[in-house]
Amino acid sequence: MFYELLLIATSLAVCFGLYVRKNLLWKPVSENEVIYAWLKAEATDPNLEYASYYNKAIAEQGGIKLDDPSFTDEKENADRKAVFNKVRGNFSLWKPIHETTTWYKTTIITINPFMRIFGPYPLEKHIRPKTSGKDDKDENEKVDKDENEKDDSHIKNFEYKSLNNMVLWGHSKSGPFVILHGNRRWYSRNTYIPYIVSVYVGLSDQKYELHKESGCEKCQEN
Numbered sequence: 001m002f003y004e005l006l007l008i009a010t011s012l013a014v015c016f017g018l019y020v021r022k023n024l025l026w027k028p029v030s031e032n033e034v035i036y037a038w039l040k041a042e043a044t045d046p047n048l049e050y051a052s053y054y055n056k057a058i059a060e061q062g063g064i065k066l067d068d069p070s071f072t073d074e075k076e077n078a079d080r081k082a083v084f085n086k087v088r089g090n091f092s093l094w095k096p097i098h099e100t101t102t103w104y105k106t107t108i109i110t111i112n113p114f115m116r117i118f119g120p121y122p123l124e125k126h127i128r129p130k131t132s133g134k135d136d137k138d139e140n141e142k143v144d145k146d147e148n149e150k151d152d153s154h155i156k157n158f159e160y161k162s163l164n165n166m167v168l169w170g171h172s173k174s175g176p177f178v179i180l181h182g183n184r185r186w187y188s189r190n191t192y193i194p195y196i197v198s199v200y201v202g203l204s205d206q207k208y209e210l211h212k213e214s215g216c217e218k219c220q221e222n
Helices: 002-022 031-042 051-061 074-089 145-159 183-187 209-214
Strands: 027-029 102-109 167-170 177-181 196-203
Touching (some): 031 074, 031 102, 031 167, 031 177, 031 196, 177 183, 177 209
Parallel strands (some): 167 196
Antiparallel strands (some): 027 102, 167 177
């Protein structure tokens, strides 16, 4: 236990130094770059639950460019945005806030007492627990074997991926932030390791329903 506490204390000290050195650098980026990063992670992943939707949207668009992108090429950006909107952009996470948001790319440390990151969909909320079904009194708690195996493999697909290029959103650079993209990777990380990762962060004064649960007072105001 002593060595574990010592490791955590040392990690926090290192994180603070890196935070001061690196996390103060916020590079403004375009919405086109954020959409590209989101697509690069999802549209190329055959194991993603949205894979078939991406394949269909890309085929209907006549293809999109995901290698060596140009964020000043209007056609490239329009093609990527069209595919993104069909699968993701026209739905709850992105649509309510993107028009008022200013985007940045920065570096964060995942074990950081000065910055809170909140996932709107923790794994325990949408990954059902394993049960044998033998001693359960409530039939609704029974989960068949195939469903459990599918859920477990789905977690493993995200478990070892880099946390780079997650998309976060909040009101200020100090947070708290809600995860728009990278939720499963975030909850599959080793919480004792201080990962240093490059992320996209959107900032806006707008109230956002999904930001309420982070404890944001502004979003909880009527």
